[in-house]
Amino acid sequence: MTRSRTLSPAARRVLAALVAAGAPGRHGYDLCREAQIKSGTLYPLLIRLEAQGYLSAAWQVAEAPGRPPRHVYRLTAAGCRLADEHPLPATRADEAPQGGLA
């Protein structure tokens, strides 16, 4: 029997950012800014989501010439369902987003 776990606010914000990104997906740097989390929190989260089949990661050739390829992240169908099941919590004005220590 699988155990369902409540997602952290950081995970919900990343999922929401990926839902907003749609098919083009998002880069890690953009996700950090949009979800307002530290890179040290983002990458373990992305790795976990990818291992569980909620996310696909692919190297994307840069549009600008001479720039190296970057990882782009997109939600899978299962990831979209997970995002639907775990919407962003209602934010309070006095509640700042939490991230790990950089």
Added chain:
Amino acid sequence: MSPVIELIFRLIRRLLPPALQPWGEAAIREARSATRPGEALPFALGCLSWAVGESIRFRFSKLKQQGEEPVNLTDRIGPRSVAVSCGVGATGLGLIYMSAGGAPAHYLMINLAALAFGLVTLGILVLADRRGHLPAGPLSLLLGLVLLAVSLWGVSAGGVTRWVALGPLVIQPGMMVVPLMAVLFARSRDALSLAGVAVAALALALQPDRGMAAALAVGMTVIAFTRPDRRTIGAAAAAVLGFAAAMAQADPSPAMPFVDQILYSAFAVHPLAGAAVVMGAVLLVLPALAARRLSGTDQAACLVFGAVWAAIIAAAALGNYPTPLVGYGGSAIVGYMLGLVVCPRRAPEVGRSPVEATSGPDGDGPLLYAGQP
């Protein structure tokens, strides 16, 4: 990209387990693509904290798979590697604390640059030692005289003279000299080394520097207990006298942010920042545990190394003295690395009893064993 950020990238690549290397490369490329000024360094530091965590998890899971206790880590990777890892780990934890506390970015860069400099210098010293070009006696005397010169002509503040200005940088040579002198004396107790210790004790009393004088006294006392003879007792007496003279003088140095008293103030920043500082301080004395598996001069050197850094940490806890490695200050980072020159590269093999673990008076040669099965 700045050299500091490039160094962080190299550390990330080095630390991450093979399975996570593509993720590390992806993270590094994201850091390179940071468009806003000042964003690349926090991004890279965040990735470094992730890589450190993954590295620790990976190595412990490997040990578990092999059915071994983590406490025997030194058996596998050698006392010096363990000690270097402790120094790097403590510096990393200090960076986490300083980032969380909002320290200026150049504080972080200076500590990272000091770590790189310390590692390179350690490599050079180890190579010189291996080729027999590191005579302990003359080197100890030279270090003592350098410290005396600092006491006489160094940078003063509030009646205390213990710094040297190198352009925009102000360093504290005592932090670099005392740990190295102590471990050199643990290995070679000749007349010149004794003279070097006596000159250093005098210099620390003149500065005055109670913290480093205490560290020298503790180190020399440990040697006198483990290897009692005329010279070790003489060195301990000189160092204790120097410490007493330093204690008898006023030391009005105020506490500096991110340098002094951070063992307490870090918890006010964030409980995790406080935990990082305490963990980093504990890491600094862990190399002394390797002494259980060693004997002879290597054992004495490991014990002295641990005792000296424990004394420096105690001084930081009790007074306005720099908290080594976890606080801002490159001198302690360089000093920690330099002191590892006498730490043996390999531990004795299991099932063999080590004799003098070093090959001769200058140590660090191939390990010799008795009782071949």
